[in-house]
Amino acid sequence: MILQTIVSWIVLPLLSLTVALTLVRLVRGPSLPDRVVALDVMGTVAIAIFAAYALLNAQPAFLDVAIVVGLIGFIGTVAFAYYTQRRI
Amino acid sequence: MMSIVQELASAALLIIGTLLLVLAGIGIVRMPDIFLRMSAASKASSLGAGCILLAVAVSAAEIAITVRAIAGVLFLFLTTPVAAHMIGRAAYMIGVPLWKGTVVDDLRGHYDTRRHTLSSVEHVKPRMQRGTGPLGDEPGA
Structure with missing residues (x-):
């Protein structure tokens, strides 16, 4: 029961704060790679949020969601890097 | 059902992982340069998310859940450095100022x-x- 308390009162609020911080960089970022780095970190934070949510609700299916979100984020980042290198 | 050692280890891993992720968020806002931002963000964020997945693995001591969480950690540790390397290379090539x-x-x-x-x-x-x-x-x- 203490784990659920920690997740819902410490982990999820602080991770929401982290998403807000990366959103600041996503909006302000001067160059395109800055925004992609911010999106990449946001994807990693989303993995952590899904894992914490799986712990909170005792639903292990969210772990599969976390792995799939990580896969999609990685493919998106690699596709962006390839596109940027070919464009110049 | 859940032993006290298990619960304490899981709580410690959760708090360490959360603090590392907040550190990654602060780094990505405060660092002056894209390469420094990547250096702060990719390492701290992969370690933080890995700690939280390990906390899930420790707390649910079932083979199905633990294997999934550890597979998630391995996948994260394999992909994050590759992604950061490719973004850094692309950013250097298109001439992002240092x-x-x-x-x-x-x-x-x-x-x-x-x-x-x-x-x-x-x-x-x-x-x-x-x-x-x-x-x-x-x-x-």
Whole structure:
């Protein structure tokens, strides 16, 4: 029961704060790679949020969601890097 | 059902992972340069998310859940450095400016951005003026 308390009162609020911080960089970022780095970190934070949510609700299916979100984020980042290198 | 050691280890991993992720968020806002931002963000964020997945693995001591969480950790640790390397390479190639306090830029002048080749002699003028730090902007540039 203490784990659920920690997740819902410490982990999820602080991770929401982290998403807000990366959103600041996503909006302000001067160059395109800055925004992609911010999106990449946001994807990693989303993995952590899904894992914490799986712990909170005792639903292990969210772990599969976390792995799939990580896969999609990685493919998106690699596709962006390839596109940027070919464009110049 | 859940032992106290298990619960304490899981709580510690959760708090460490959360603090590392918050540190990654602060780093990505406060760092002055895309390369420094990546250095702060990719390492701290992969370690933080790995800690939280490990906390799930420790707390649910079932083989199905633990294997899934550890597979997630391995996947994260394999993919995050590759992604950061590719973004850094792309950012350097399109000429994202370095921080003005940057001291060492080993690729400066040695990389041909048109043919994508490296050379040991400094023969190519950089497309864009990079860092104006203590060693930057020598007469050759």
